[in-house]
Amino acid sequence: QLQLQESGPGLVKPSETLSLTCTVSGGSISSGTYYWGWIRQPPGKGLEWIGNIYYSGGTYYNPSLKSRVTISVDTSRSQFSLKLNSVTAADTAVYYCARRQPLAYFDYWGQGTLVTVSS
């Protein structure tokens, strides 16, 4: 059974960089079929797609976040990572990693991790 687990700091200061890692187990991150994505959910609000990456490194980002986001992959560690710079309180959210199928749906999700932006 495929499992994804987010990890990283739960508190980030305004203007700094949010960094999270997703570790994939029970399956290969290097499968040529899937994309690996990040989605976030501010407290009490809806889901927002951040971006995704292919195992070979090709990336696609939400246009509204593109200038601040970097997603990378480390196949040797079966991990992919999210960096979001110049954060503000509006970036406070639960961040999920997920496997994305080629036909644009997310079939496996991590449990999510809350990141709070505050000084």
Add this chain to the structure above:
Amino acid sequence: QSALTQPASVSGSPGQSITISCTGTSSDVGSYNLVSWYQQHPGKAPKLMIYEGSKRPSGVSNRFSGSKSGNTASLTISGLQAEDEADYYCCSYAGGSIVLFGGGTKLTVL
């Protein structure tokens, strides 16, 4: 691109059927049969319920069904059960590897 439009809330009694709509544009919902639906219970990660508009993953009850007409996709839950009470989100492909989520709908089972 803007988020897809869903009703903020719907409700129904046990055994009844409800439908949640998801309205997009001719650039997303209307152009692709690639709408997915997710169920989210409080404090939990979203769970895939419908993909490619009307397909159910293994293990999802056949009480859940999806459809589309024009720029609007719909999720129907028949034979409502207490355990169906949750938030539901639609998601559509919008081209260029971009996906859009709806704002979410809170389902209350009366």
